[in-house]
Amino acid sequence: MPDDAAVARDAAEAEAVYSHPVVEPDATAAYGEHPDQVIDFYAPRGDLARPAPLVIALHGGAWRTPYDRWHLTPFVDFLARRGFAVANVEYRRGSPIPAQGGTGPVAGRWPETFDDVAAAFDALPSLVRTALPSADARRTVVTGHSAGGQLALWAAARHLLPADAPWRTDRPAPLRGVVALAPIADFKVAEELGVCGGAASQLLGGPAKFEARLPYADPAALLPTGIATAVVQGREDIGVPQAVAEAYADAAAKAGEVVGLTLLEDVGHFPLIDPAADACAVVAEEIAQLAY
Numbered sequence: 001m002p003d004d005a006a007v008a009r010d011a012a013e014a015e016a017v018y019s020h021p022v023v024e025p026d027a028t029a030a031y032g033e034h035p036d037q038v039i040d041f042y043a044p045r046g047d048l049a050r051p052a053p054l055v056i057a058l059h060g061g062a063w064r065t066p067y068d069r070w071h072l073t074p075f076v077d078f079l080a081r082r083g084f085a086v087a088n089v090e091y092r093r094g095s096p097i098p099a100q101g102g103t104g105p106v107a108g109r110w111p112e113t114f115d116d117v118a119a120a121f122d123a124l125p126s127l128v129r130t131a132l133p134s135a136d137a138r139r140t141v142v143t144g145h146s147a148g149g150q151l152a153l154w155a156a157a158r159h160l161l162p163a164d165a166p167w168r169t170d171r172p173a174p175l176r177g178v179v180a181l182a183p184i185a186d187f188k189v190a191e192e193l194g195v196c197g198g199a200a201s202q203l204l205g206g207p208a209k210f211e212a213r214l215p216y217a218d219p220a221a222l223l224p225t226g227i228a229t230a231v232v233q234g235r236e237d238i239g240v241p242q243a244v245a246e247a248y249a250d251a252a253a254k255a256g257e258v259v260g261l262t263l264l265e266d267v268g269h270f271p272l273i274d275p276a277a278d279a280c281a282v283v284a285e286e287i288a289q290l291a292y
Contacts, residue, residue: 002238010238013270020074020275025088027131031123037116039124040069040088041131042080051136052085053176053291054128058117058155060146060182062196063108063203064094072145078275082284084291085135087124091116091151094202107147107196108203111166114217117151118158118167141291142178143283145273146240147199149183150219153229153248157222162215177228177290181272181283182240185231185248186220195240220248224257230286231259234267234279262286 002010025040044052057076061067069090076088092113094106128135144152156178161168184190187200191210204213215221229252233245245261252259264272264279271277 006236006238009236010268010270013268013274016276017074017270017274018071022070023073023077025073029127029131031120031127032116034092034116036068036090036092037119038090039120039127040073040076040090041128042076042086042088043132043134044083044085045081046083048083048134052083052134053139053141053288054132054135054137055079055084055086055287055291056121056124056140056142056152056155057086057088058091058142058144058148058151059088060144060148061093062199063113063147064199065105067093072148072273074275075145075273075280078280079284079287082288084287085128085132087128087132089117089120091120106202107199110203110205110209110213113151113203114154114167117155121155121158121173138174139176139291140174141176141287143181143287144183145181146269147184147196149180149231150185152178152180153183153185153219153225154217154222156227156229157219157225160222160225165216172226175227177230178225179283179286179290180229180231182233182237182245182269183219183231183248184240184244186244186251187214187218188220189244189247190240193241193243195244220251223252223255226257228290229257229259230262230290232262232264232272232279232283232286234264234269234271236267237269239269260286
């Protein structure tokens with residue numbers, strides 16, 4: 001269990017992230033009929049001499065309803081101010097019905113959460129052409145924080161899904177890379193550590209369906225992707241501990257793939273998406289290294 005100092009630090013970092021005002025998008029487009037099936041677009045700021053790399057962003061929040069894309073908008077704006085074109089993807093999250101034995105909403109919806117991410121990525125090429133004409137879709141990087149990090153890794157691995165998966169693609173996504181931020185990237189280790197109150201198990205429909213659905217959702221089971229992948233992780237993270245990122249990197253190595261793992265000293269879960277934190281600049285540089 002984290003000590004009192006670690007808990008206090010985590011709370012302060014979370015408060016800092018949520019203290020930033022929401023940044024409204026330059027455009028919004030729907031990729032489906034549900035209110036959550038939308039993508040917000042942020043044009044690159046400044047006078048650009050050439051089209052900007054495209055960053056697809058997926059927010060975290062344990063796949064639960066109370067946490068939506070708006071808390072990620074200061075980070076998204078931070079990337080836009082550094083010259084990236086950004087697509088901030090919303091998706092359906094958990095039911096507001098409390099989880100069995102818990103007090104909060106269930107994490108995620110099966111299969112709707114994955115339906116949405118797949119549909120959003122399939123729709124993005126045409127939507128970007130209209131909403132972000134300054135974007136260079138040939139230089140696309142996907143990033144996501146926490147639960148969004150899992151979705152980012154999953155979106156890059158759809159070609160490795162089981163043959164009967166409705167989200168499977170016949171070839172790798174045309175991405176320059178993935179930068180996953182404190183991702184819930186190994187579901188078995190996450191469950192062993194009780195990450196986000198058993199959110200990974202809830203996402204898959206509960207303990208009775210956990211093992212059977214792992215091959216369809218767990219990034220650690222979808223390797224090697226053949227797509228350049230970097231993971232950025234705070235060593236002081238008590239929300240999604242370092243061991244989860246290390247387990248994913250180890251799984252990749254066993255599959256014959258190298259995943260870059262950047263461990264940041266004195267950094268917890270939230271500074272990775274806090275534009276006022278030094279860690280956020282590290283994240284932007286990781287994205288730039290893959291995009292350019």
